[in-house]
Amino acid sequence: MTKGNPHFGTDYTPFILSVKQLTTIRMACKCSTYPDLELIRESIDKRIAITKGIKKQLQFLSESPSGDSLYKCAVCQQLWQNSRAWNWGNKEYVFKVPNIDVADWMIESFALPDQMLIYSATMNDYFKKNTLVESDKGCQKNGCGNNALLNNVLCREHFIQNLQQFGLLTKFPRGRMFSPYLVGS
Ligand SMILES: [Zn+2]
Numbered sequence: 001m002t003k004g005n006p007h008f009g010t011d012y013t014p015f016i017l018s019v020k021q022l023t024t025i026r027m028a029c030k031c032s033t034y035p036d037l038e039l040i041r042e043s044i045d046k047r048i049a050i051t052k053g054i055k056k057q058l059q060f061l062s063e064s065p066s067g068d069s070l071y072k073c074a075v076c077q078q079l080w081q082n083s084r085a086w087n088w089g090n091k092e093y094v095f096k097v098p099n100i101d102v103a104d105w106m107i108e109s110f111a112l113p114d115q116m117l118i119y120s121a122t123m124n125d126y127f128k129k130n131t132l133v134e135s136d137k138g139c140q141k142n143g144c145g146n147n148a149l150l151n152n153v154l155c156r157e158h159f160i161q162n163l164q165q166f167g168l169l170t171k172f173p174r175g176r177m178f179s180p181y182l183v184g185s
């Protein structure tokens with residue numbers, strides 16, 4: 001093709017069109033408009049309400065052994081995971097997660113914000129009602145170097161663990177912890 005070709009200009013038309021199409025597709029991705037969830041009930045409520053709409057732009061990648069699904073936005077490559085929030089009547093919602101290999105994600109999926117929320121709320125409530133004071137005696141759990149609680153044979157950590165094991169306190173959320181959701185144990 002020479003510079004003098006009269007069709008030179010029109011040769012670019014398909015290219016220009018495809019850029020326009022790409023721009024349209026980019027504009028169609030709304031991932032960045034959905035914030036990370038706040039660990040409050042209203043935030044989960046809101047996300048449940050718009051999850052169907054968000055999922056329309058996502059591609060399904062995989063389902064983990066624990067039953068979570070991993071999705072990807074085909075436009076910006078953002079990864080999303082779902083959860084069924086049992087405390088909200090098992091309703092589904094999706095949340096953004098960091099980049100990860102699907103194989104790694106299959107071994108352990110990300111922790112669920114609804115479980116983190118319930119865990120935090122339960123623990124806060126528990127510590128409001130119960131003041132745990134350290135004694136000067138050692139914890140009786142094998143190999144533990146902490147001091148036991150007053151009127152107790154266990155330290156704070158092992159006492160809480162015991163309550164969780166017996167179902168008297170919510171268990172620490174399963175799954176990979178990730179930013180910005182950081183819940184202390
Ligand atoms: Zn996106």
Ligand SMILES: [Zn+2]
Pocket residue numbers: 139140141144145146154155156157158
């Ligand atoms: Zn201990």
